[in-house]
Amino acid sequence: AQSVTQLGSHVSVSEGALVLLRCNYSSSVPPYLFWYVQYPNQGLQLLLKYTTGATLVKGINGFEAEFKKSETSFHLTKPSAHMSDAAEYFCAVSPQGAQKLVFGQGTRLTINP
């Protein structure tokens, strides 16, 4: 069965610093990969997704993620953090051909002024 591991349930960075949120998945076949963001008491919003092709994926709000098959990873980065980036971030995988998403446990990002 597919599983997703997000390293660090809570990450804190200073405003203007690099944001790095880690995601690893378990699968023998590369799945489709997603990053979602959730603001307090709201639903999830898609940041970006990887299906096939270019392994560096650019998303909204200046975020990007790189698919590394050899490392089974899909880490999320942003060069310069903004206060508005404070939220919870979820990595998710969808096995090819399946209609279900498997989510990681989430990483809460805090931005320090």
Add this chain to the structure above:
Amino acid sequence: DGGITQSPKYLFRKEGQNVTLSCEQNLNHDAMYWYRQDPGQGLRLIYYSQIVNDFQKGDIAEGYSVSREKKESFPLTVTSAQKNPTAFYLCASSIFQGLSDTQYFGPGTRLTVL
């Protein structure tokens, strides 16, 4: 505006009562999903439906029931058999194309059992 609506936003229930959460979408999506979110556990799939009048159990279906009588509606009933129903419930929908479909989420319903 196209989107997914969930109602109510907050719901309180006494133990032993069934309660139904509403989910409506006007995106013309074929597939709809219900997730449960608990702190530190991410989202877990309860039920999903790929077509009207058909639905499948997810990973934690016990104590829940659904119906899909219309394409735009996918209500979730939390029954008294659900032992720990207090949680944040999220509904989602997607175009069912069998590929890397993006799921779009509603704003959620927070259920509290008193």
